[in-house]
Amino acid sequence: xxxxxxxxxxxxxxxxxxxxxxxxxxxxxxxxxxxxxxxxxxxxxxxxxxxxxxxxxxxxxxxxxxxxxxxxxxxxxxxxxxxxxxxxxxxxxxxxxxxxxxxxxxxxxxxxxxxxxxxxxxxxxxxxxxxxxxxxxxxxxxxxxxxxxxxxxxxxxxxxxxxxxxxxxxxxxxxxxxxxxxxxxxxxxxxxxxxxxxxxxxxxxxxxxxxxxxxxxxxxxxxxxxxxxxxxxxxxxxxxxxxxxxxxxxxxxxxxxxxxxxxxxxxxxxxxxxxxxxxxxxxxxxxxxxxxxxxxxxxxxxxxxxxxxxxxxxxxxxxxxxxxxxxxxxxxxxxxxxxxxxxxxxxxxxxxxxxxxxxxxxxxxxxxxxxxxxxxxxxxxxxxxxxxxxxxxxxxxxxxxxxxxxxxxxxxxxxxxxxxxxxxxxxxxxxxxxxxxxxxxxxxxxxxxxxxxxxxxxxxxxxxxxxxxxxxxxxxxxxxxxxxxxxxxxxxxxxxxxxxxxxxxxxxxxxxxxxxxxxxxxxxxxxxxxxxxxxxxxxxxxxxxxxxxxxxxxxxxxxxxxxxxxxxxxxxxxxxxxxxxxxxxxxxxxxxxxxxxxxxxxxxxxxxxxxxxxxxxxxxxxxxxxxxxxxxxxxxxxxxxxxxxxxxxxxxxxxxxxxxxxxxxxxxxxxxxxxxxxxxxxxxxxxxxxxxxxxxxxxxxxxxxxxxxxxxxxxxxxxxxxxxxxxxxxxxxxxxxxxxxxxxxxxxxxxxxxxxxxxxxxxxxxxxxxxxxxxxxxxxxxxxxxxxxxxxxxxxxxxxxxxxxxxxxxxxxxxxxxxxxxxxxxxxxxxxxxxxxxxxxxxxxxxxxxxxxxxxxxxxxxxxxxxxxxxxxxxxxxxxxxxxxxxxxxxxxxxxxxxxxxxxxxxxxxxxxxxxxxx
Numbered sequence: 075x076x077x078x079x080x081x082x083x084x085x086x087x088x089x090x091x092x093x094x095x096x097x098x099x100x101x102x103x104x105x106x107x108x109x110x111x112x113x114x115x116x117x118x119x120x121x122x123x124x125x126x127x128x129x130x131x132x133x134x135x136x137x138x139x140x141x142x143x144x145x146x147x148x149x150x151x152x153x154x155x156x157x158x159x160x161x162x163x164x165x166x167x168x169x170x171x172x173x174x175x176x177x178x179x180x181x182x183x184x185x186x187x188x189x190x191x192x193x194x195x196x197x198x199x200x201x202x203x204x205x206x207x208x209x210x211x212x213x214x215x216x217x218x219x220x221x222x223x224x225x226x227x228x229x230x231x232x233x234x235x236x237x238x239x240x241x242x243x244x245x246x247x248x249x250x251x252x253x254x255x256x257x258x259x260x261x262x263x264x265x266x267x268x269x270x271x272x273x274x275x276x277x278x279x280x281x282x283x284x285x286x287x288x289x290x291x292x293x294x295x296x297x298x299x300x301x302x303x304x305x306x307x308x309x310x311x312x313x314x315x316x317x318x319x320x321x322x323x324x325x326x327x328x329x330x331x332x333x334x335x336x337x338x339x340x341x342x343x344x345x346x347x348x349x350x351x352x353x354x355x356x357x358x359x360x361x362x363x364x365x366x367x368x369x370x371x372x373x374x375x376x377x378x379x380x381x382x383x384x385x386x387x388x389x390x391x392x393x394x395x396x397x398x399x400x401x402x403x404x405x406x407x408x409x410x411x412x413x414x415x416x417x418x419x420x421x422x423x424x425x426x427x428x429x430x431x432x433x434x435x436x437x438x439x440x441x442x443x444x445x446x447x448x449x450x451x452x453x454x455x456x457x458x459x460x461x462x463x464x465x466x467x468x469x470x471x472x473x474x475x476x477x478x479x480x481x482x483x484x485x486x487x488x489x490x491x492x493x494x495x496x497x498x499x500x501x502x503x504x505x506x507x508x509x510x511x512x513x514x515x516x517x518x519x520x521x522x523x524x525x526x527x528x529x530x531x532x533x534x535x536x537x538x539x540x541x542x543x544x545x546x547x548x549x550x551x552x553x554x555x556x557x558x559x560x561x562x563x564x565x566x567x568x569x570x571x572x573x574x575x576x577x578x579x580x581x582x583x584x585x586x587x588x589x590x591x592x593x594x595x596x597x598x599x600x601x602x603x604x605x606x607x608x609x610x611x612x613x614x615x616x617x618x619x620x621x622x623x624x625x626x627x628x629x630x631x632x633x634x635x636x637x638x639x640x641x642x643x644x645x646x647x648x649x650x651x652x653x654x655x656x657x658x659x660x661x662x663x664x665x666x667x668x669x670x671x672x673x674x675x676x677x678x679x680x681x682x683x684x685x686x687x688x689x690x691x692x693x694x695x696x697x698x699x700x701x702x703x704x705x706x707x708x709x710x711x712x713x714x715x716x717x718x719x720x721x722x723x724x725x726x727x728x729x730x731x732x733x734x735x736x737x738x739x740x741x742x743x744x745x746x747x748x749x750x751x752x753x754x755x756x757x758x759x760x761x762x763x764x765x766x767x768x769x770x771x772x773x774x775x776x777x778x779x780x781x782x783x784x785x786x787x788x789x790x791x792x793x794x795x796x797x798x799x800x801x802x803x804x805x806x807x808x809x810x811x812x813x814x815x816x817x818x819x820x821x822x823x824x825x826x827x828x829x830x831x832x833x834x835x836x837x838x839x840x841x842x843x844x845x846x847x848x849x850x851x852x853x854x855x856x857x858x859x860x861x862x863x864x865x866x867x868x869x870x871x872x873x874x875x876x877x878x879x880x881x882x883x884x885x886x887x888x889x890x891x892x893x894x895x896x897x898x899x900x901x902x903x904x905x906x907x908x909x910x911x912x913x914x915x916x917x918x919x920x921x922x923x924x925x926x927x928x929x930x931x932x933x934x935x936x937x938x939x940x941x942x943x944x945x946x947x948x949x950x951x952x953x954x955x956x957x958x959x960x961x962x963x964x965x966x967x968x969x970x971x972x973x974x975x976x977x978x979x980x981x982x983x984x985x986x987x988x989x990x991x992x993x
Contacts (some may be wrong), residue, residue: 485717651777750947794881817858
């Protein structure tokens with residue numbers, strides 16, 4: 075663990091000359107460019123980060139939110155990269171100079187002739203110059219360096235030209251407009267020529283329905299995917315320069331990071347590219363309207379395929395083309411080249427990248443990927459980096475690169491969820507599709523569709539159902555949750571004789587889920603007329619089946635026939651066959667650490683299959699193995715044992731390679747008051763176990779504590795409960811006893827909503843109320859927000875200043891150990907991991923999950939240097955040394971254990987009165 079003392083940076087590279095705003099990490103240490111005078115903890119953070127990158131380490135870095143972690147990461151990492159590049163340039167120059175001298179010496183010896191004394195030396199044992207020249211590896215290295223220098227010079231000249239020549243941009247835009255007009259006129263001409271040609275005497279499907287047909291499938295031939303790029307372009311052969319991959323969880327977090335880079339001293343000189351999903355980057359409005367990510371992906375791939383097939387279709391003489399295939403107007407290599415260069419010239423976030431794509435009529439999704447090789451920093455969601463197939467598709471190469479994973483407190487859960495997939499049955503959809511187009515489909519399509527139908531039939535049978543009956547009407551005889559190994563599941567479901575790899579590959583290549591989705595959209599409504607009444611009835615039945623199936627997956631109970639419009643939105647967001655593809659992908663990529671969960675509820679429609687990954691390290695191992703250095707960073711990384719053991723140790727990382735760094739907060743010690751409360755005002759011991767927390771006296775005692783606190787704490791009070799159910803239970807109890815009315819005299823009470831789209835409105839009203847009360851001076855002193863651990867407000871939302879003057883944690887939010895998934899994980903850990911300090915790994919997991927949730931919640935209150943808040947942990951079990959040690963260092967160092975309520979209340983009143991008086 076880093077002690078916080080600054081140390082000299084590793085490496086012989088001289089420190090750059092100091093500029094205004096540079097930060098020194100201590101006497102005689104490296105200075106880091108910084109936009110303002112940094113906090114000492116930021117200096118120590120940057121120095122430790124620099125050492126970790128230089129030493130090729132795997133670092134676990136903790137810096138509380140509000141301490142400028144993003145800027146420390148930017149300035150520390152980019153300082154190292156700048157020095158690394160300079161050192162590499164010097165080494166290259168020395169090698170090339172050495173090679174040049176060797177060539178000159180060789181020429182001189184040849185010119186001297188056989189009688190020259192030096193030539194005799196060369197004819198015998200070769201000296202160091204001759205040895206150098208003769209080594210093929212070194213000659214190859216020199217040649218490669220020369221080629222890289224030529225490419226680098228070409229790229230730098232190109233970017234410099236774009237940076238300083240505005241006319242180029244206008245010329246490119248004008249050329250695009252001219253091409254658009256030419257294409258428009260050409261299309262008009264084709265339409266005029268085709269008029270009067272007459273229709274086909276054979277019955278034809280209309281164009282929209284023609285596109286629903288599956289193309290002929292070549293299953294066993296691996297085709298090289300045509301990228302649409304010109305093969306002889308030198309830029310494509312450009313080597314990946316050493317770069318930093320910065321990952322975070324959400325789109326907004328990545329945008330915030332890019333904005334910080336723009337404001338940093340490196341903002342003008344860094345070649346940065348932001349990567350995202352098609353959902354975030356697509357500028358084709360027709361595709362964007364599809365909404366769901368997989369629909370957008372499939373439509374995009376289909377348009378690319380159409381573009382590459384279009385030429386061969388047009389060249390085929392004597393054959394009537396079935397349909398004019400749609401291609402994407404933004405998938406233009408020339409325009410994407412221009413976009414790539416624009417991205418490298420100036421740092422842009424996702425929004426700016428999308429705006430540039432619209433302006434240049436170039437695809438930001440692919441254009442940004444072409445910028446990866448030359449970029450110095452790549453910003454991307456960590457799902458994209460950690461999922462190997464996605465990483466490969468994006469053109470990301472991790473060999474000898476640096477990866478920084480920020481907001482990594484739930485990294486293990488994220489890796490697990492990437493490789494999990496919910497299953498929703500789609501047998502009825504696919505059967506109707508087959509019935510409609512059976513005579514038009516080729517043999518291989520029919521074969522694979524029948525295989526998929528058989529798989530679905532067996533999956534439903536494993537849940538205790540029959541695909542030929544309505545799932546919401548089929549009762550399940552044996553309810554409950556069962557976990558099976560992959561092999562057991564395949565054998566018991568009688569699908570072990572099917573090659574799932576081929577089926578999964580067929581789903582990917584044929585775009586069947588996209589075709590099926592279009593079919594359901596076209597014929598999903600009862601009002602849609604098809605050929606016969608019989609078919610119409612079948613399709614009405616299909617829609618009803620889908621409605622009950624989708625609604626049945628909700629835990630609210632049996633299907634009730636929801637509004638069609640709302641249900642269609644749900645279908646659009648999650649096509650059943652797409653979820654099956656995800657499930658098959660998980661099955662085919664799994665190893666012995668995968669499990670299939672059969673969740674059998676009251677009816678088949680309410681039941682589900684799910685894939686569970688027990689060991690996320692298998693997907694992280696390749697990252698740490700290939701990268702030069704990996705930094706796992708977050709505001710709250712405690713307890714770090716999970717990262718060390720479950721992730722790094724299981725991924726094969728040598729413990730000597732791992733370094734930990736944790737720093738305090740920027741606030742002065744007197745600005746935070748963390749208290750562990752062991753008993754309430756009536757001396758009731760506070761222990762919120764599953765057995766005791768439902769007792770009326772425990773809920774009453776919690777209410778009395780809150781009443782007392784609301785009398786002395788100004789502004790906002792945020793109270794976290796272990797679950798939504800318990801919060802609702804306590805709220806109802808307080809309503810009955812009249813305690814809620816007493817609380818409401820001092821604070822207006824708000825409850826965290828379950829629905830994500832309602833969170834912002836509640837927060838706005840909560841903030842308005844606090845502001846009103848602070849200005850009004852009446853009896854009401856602010857607001858009380860009843861929130862939930864792990865809910866919408868325990869992560870990512872800041873309760874700074876008056877929004878959170880006191881944060882209360884009711885009980886210890888242990889996970890439900892009766893959950894079959896958790897039980898399987900605990901069993902797996904006990905079998906594979908060593909005991910830690912006499913404790914079973916499963917017990918350590920439970921403690922760590924609890925404290926990780928606590929740390930995320932209580933860290934919401936302090937957001938900047940002048941902020942202040944009190945933190946109350948209501949449960950005597952927090953005072954146990956092992957539990958106390960799992961609190962963040964900056965909170966743990968200031969925590970007081972209060973056995974009696976009286977002394978705790980006096981301390982709280984003194985703290986808040988002192989802060990209110992400005993002392």
